[in-house]
Amino acid sequence: MIVLRALQLRRGVKVLFEDASLTFNHGQKIGVTGANGSGKSSLFALLLGELHQDAGDLEIQPGLVVAHVAQETPATHQLAIEYVLDGDAELRQLERDLAAAEQAHNGTRIAELHEDLHRVGGYAARARAAQLMHGLGFVDAEIERPVEQFSGGWRVRLNLARALMCRSDLLLLDEPTNHLDLDAIVWLEQWLSGYPGTLLMISHDREFLDTVANAICQIENQRVRLFAGNYSAFETQRAMQLSQQQATFVKQQREIAHLQSFVDRFKAQATKARQAQSRIKALARMEKIAAAHVDTPFEFAFRKPAVQSDPMLDLDGVDAGYGDTAVLRGIRMTLRPGTRVGLLGRNGAGKSTMMKLLAGVLTPLAGQRVEGKGLQIGYFAQHQLEQLRPDESALWHLTRLSPKTREQELRDFIGGFNFHGDQATEPVGPMSGGEKSRLALALIVWQRPNLLLLDEPTNHLDLEMRHALTLGLQDYEGALVLVSHDRSLLRATADELWLVDEGKVVEYDGDLEDYARRLRVKEQGEVPGAEPAVSRKEQKRQEAEERNRRFAQRKPLEARIRSAEKEIETLGAEKLRIEKMIAAPDMYGEARKDDLKRCLLEQAQIVKKLQGAEERWMVLSSELEALVTSG
Numbered sequence: 001m002i003v004l005r006a007l008q009l010r011r012g013v014k015v016l017f018e019d020a021s022l023t024f025n026h027g028q029k030i031g032v033t034g035a036n037g038s039g040k041s042s043l044f045a046l047l048l049g050e051l052h053q054d055a056g057d058l059e060i061q062p063g064l065v066v067a068h069v070a071q072e073t074p075a076t077h078q079l080a081i082e083y084v085l086d087g088d089a090e091l092r093q094l095e096r097d098l099a100a101a102e103q104a105h106n107g108t109r110i111a112e113l114h115e116d117l118h119r120v121g122g123y124a125a126r127a128r129a130a131q132l133m134h135g136l137g138f139v140d141a142e143i144e145r146p147v148e149q150f151s152g153g154w155r156v157r158l159n160l161a162r163a164l165m166c167r168s169d170l171l172l173l174d175e176p177t178n179h180l181d182l183d184a185i186v187w188l189e190q191w192l193s194g195y196p197g198t199l200l201m202i203s204h205d206r207e208f209l210d211t212v213a214n215a216i217c218q219i220e221n222q223r224v225r226l227f228a229g230n231y232s233a234f235e236t237q238r239a240m241q242l243s244q245q246q247a248t249f250v251k252q253q254r255e256i257a258h259l260q261s262f263v264d265r266f267k268a269q270a271t272k273a274r275q276a277q278s279r280i281k282a283l284a285r286m287e288k289i290a291a292a293h294v295d296t297p298f299e300f301a302f303r304k305p306a307v308q309s310d311p312m313l314d315l316d317g318v319d320a321g322y323g324d325t326a327v328l329r330g331i332r333m334t335l336r337p338g339t340r341v342g343l344l345g346r347n348g349a350g351k352s353t354m355m356k357l358l359a360g361v362l363t364p365l366a367g368q369r370v371e372g373k374g375l376q377i378g379y380f381a382q383h384q385l386e387q388l389r390p391d392e393s394a395l396w397h398l399t400r401l402s403p404k405t406r407e408q409e410l411r412d413f414i415g416g417f418n419f420h421g422d423q424a425t426e427p428v429g430p431m432s433g434g435e436k437s438r439l440a441l442a443l444i445v446w447q448r449p450n451l452l453l454l455d456e457p458t459n460h461l462d463l464e465m466r467h468a469l470t471l472g473l474q475d476y477e478g479a480l481v482l483v484s485h486d487r488s489l490l491r492a493t494a495d496e497l498w499l500v501d502e503g504k505v506v507e508y509d510g511d512l513e514d515y516a517r518r519l520r521v522k523e524q525g526e527v528p529g530a531e532p533a534v535s536r537k538e539q540k541r542q543e544a545e546e547r548n549r550r551f552a553q554r555k556p557l558e559a560r561i562r563s564a565e566k567e568i569e570t571l572g573a574e575k576l577r578i579e580k581m582i583a584a585p586d587m588y589g590e591a592r593k594d595d596l597k598r599c600l601l602e603q604a605q606i607v608k609k610l611q612g613a614e615e616r617w618m619v620l621s622s623e624l625e626a627l628v629t630s631g
């Protein structure tokens with residue numbers, strides 16, 4: 001469907017891709033990953049025809065219908081559902097043609113167009129658009145509202161719904177989960193799993209990638225590589241490749257040192273000049289292998305709270321809302337040191353209202369909110385990014401909080417959030433959303449709060465920063481209340497889940513899988529709260545049988561993997577043996593010309609076999625990882 005051959009892409013003087021060769025096949029669901037600035041969005045622009053390669057070839061199947069999420073949404077009077085329907089361009093064209101045919105009283109043409117409308121599902125299109133909007137969190141009353149009345153985050157959802165409305169062959173999604181809550185993400189995962197075309201999605205949500213993707217396109221060090229399997233399988237394969245790369249790098253450095261030593265010793269001697277020139281050419285031909293580098297640029301820890309109180313915060317029969325209108329009623333919650341709560345609930349149910357109540361931003365409409373002595377709250381919300389001074393630097397913001405602290409200590413701390421050198425003193429205004437989020441988190445961490453309230457802290461953060469945040473929160477000694485659509489973060493940091501729904505905040509008796517099942521039941525129109533068709537005991541029995549079945553499947557896979565590993569080890573030893581022979585100084589004499597030729601031929605054959613064995617190992621490992629993950 002889409003083929004890249006020896007493709008090179010630049011932005012200005014910066015090379016993004018070099019010699020990229022890969023194929024995206026019909027029906028693949030591909031997660032696109034890589035560091036910020038590596039070229040992920042540029043790859044999308046290339047596929048959309050907005051950029052052109054600097055070298056190589058790009059082949060896209062003719063007539064391919066491509067859908068993507070627009071970056072801007074016009075502030076128009078058009079109704080939201082009509083805006084979404086515009087995503088099906090063929091449908092809209094047929095509607096215009098039909099109106100013209102009816103005006104011209106062309107009966108034959110009218111009949112043909114009605115057949116075409118039936119073919120494209122035009123009579124059910126409005127219902128389809130409404131279903132998409134419901135899945136993304138819009139309620140009935142909002143479907144008929146003008147686009148201009150929606151906030152920025154909801155306009156992003158409208159653009160996403162419009163892209164999904166298109167009956168496309170290729171769907172490009174750039175961070176589709178950034179402005180969605182967990183409910184909408186679970187729905188989107190289901191929708192994308194049934195999408196029949198080719199899907200490319202840029203995402204920093206590892207569970208989203210694990211659920212939807214069956215391949216990962218990694219952009220790193222000007223290389224574009226395709227891995228089979230979901231994100232977890234990719235991590236396993238990449239870790240193995242990096243391990244092999246590091247071993248190869250060390251070995252190559254020894255070879256380079258050996259060749260260079262010969263050149264340095266003998267290039268000035270006439271009797272050894274030809275051999276020295278041969279070594280110089282060998283050095284020039286040798287493809288340099290980069291040292292494996294997997295260190296994250298982020299390294300920070302939450303500082304130990306200065307004081308602790310027990311209880312830290314108590315809510316007793318609290319009503320919370322705005323003006324005289326209560327959004328939440330009868331809240332009872334006690335937060336103690338070490339409490340770790342994840343808040344669940346659909347968008348608009350009142351999660352942010354709950355966080356504002358805990359933070360003291362909202363005063364209770366009824367009931368009591370009692371703070372413990374020495375309570376120190378660290379509150380992260382998206383609106384706090386707007387409170388950063390755009391003309392000041394990251395270091396200035398930190399210095400304002402702690403004017404008596406040495407600058408080097410502040411620089412060391414802010415460096416853990418990847419603000420190094422001049423980056424620490426550059427104005428905040430031009431920073432990306434992710435950089436501003438990192439800075440806001442850094443300012444909170446510095447203040448040593450004993451109660452941490454995080455409302456969607458991972459928006460705009462990449463995978464490395466999310467991982468660093470997860471590790472930091474795991475070691476945090478205070479109390480934590482978290483709202484996040486990132487299930488990986490919730491799983492790793494929350495010990496208990498509370499559900500915000502229908503004006504109440506209650507402890508949720510279940511895990512994230514239970515919550516996802518609850519959402520699917522609700523989406524399918526079944527009665528929430530009804531007894532499940534399968535009892536818990538029966539479910540456990542079925543799960544045990546499934547585990548046994550998967551274990552039986554794993555045994556032959558593991559045996560084949562061990563066989564592949566043994567083959568790789570044997571071929572590696574053979575390759576090392578032949579390379580030592582080639583590196584021998586006497587091999588380059590005239591008398592051993594045939595021996596050298598034979599050794600080089602044998603080396604090429606071994607390398608080819610080794611590559612095949614490694615590829616088999618990676619495919620088998622991916623299959624095993626997928627089997628273990630799904631089980």
